[in-house]
Amino acid sequence: MEKGHLTVEVGLHNEEGDGGLQKLTMPVTYINQPYFAGLLDRAKKVYGYRSGAPGPLKLPCMVEEFIHVKSLVERESTGSQ
Numbered sequence: 001m002e003k004g005h006l007t008v009e010v011g012l013h014n015e016e017g018d019g020g021l022q023k024l025t026m027p028v029t030y031i032n033q034p035y036f037a038g039l040l041d042r043a044k045k046v047y048g049y050r051s052g053a054p055g056p057l058k059l060p061c062m063v064e065e066f067i068h069v070k071s072l073v074e075r076e077s078t079g080s081q
Contacts, residue, residue, distance in 0.1 A: 001025055002025070004027055004028055004029070005025045005026060005027055005028060006025065006026065006027075006028045006031075006056070006057065007023055007024070007025055007056040007057075008023070008024055008025070008026060008056055008057045008058070008059055008066070009021050009022070009023055009055070009056045009057070009058045009059070010022050010023075010024055010058075010059045010061060010062075010063050010066045011060075011061075011062070011063060012060060012061070012062060021058075022063050023056060024063075024066065026070055030070065030073050033073045033076075035069045035072045035073050035076075036069060036073070039059045039061055039065075039066070039069060040059075042059070042060055042061065043057070043058060043059050043060055046058075046060040047060070
């Protein structure tokens with residue numbers, strides 16, 4: 001993984017236990033962006049907050065939603081330079 005990036009586990013669990021989870025990477029600085037606040041709030045409600053928990057950050061959303069939020073942050077960061 002590139003320096004300054006983190007792995008996130010994105011997806012929604014379904015009743016069949018399949019999970020449909022996908023591991024993706026993103027720059028760690030994106031976590032501080034307002035666009036990610038909703039995803040982080042949802043993760044806190046679903047998984048709780050456990051400081052130092054092993055494994056990647058889990059975001060309970062569809063992969064498409066994560067990609068959309070990530071693209072908004074990328075578009076804003078390139079537009080402000």
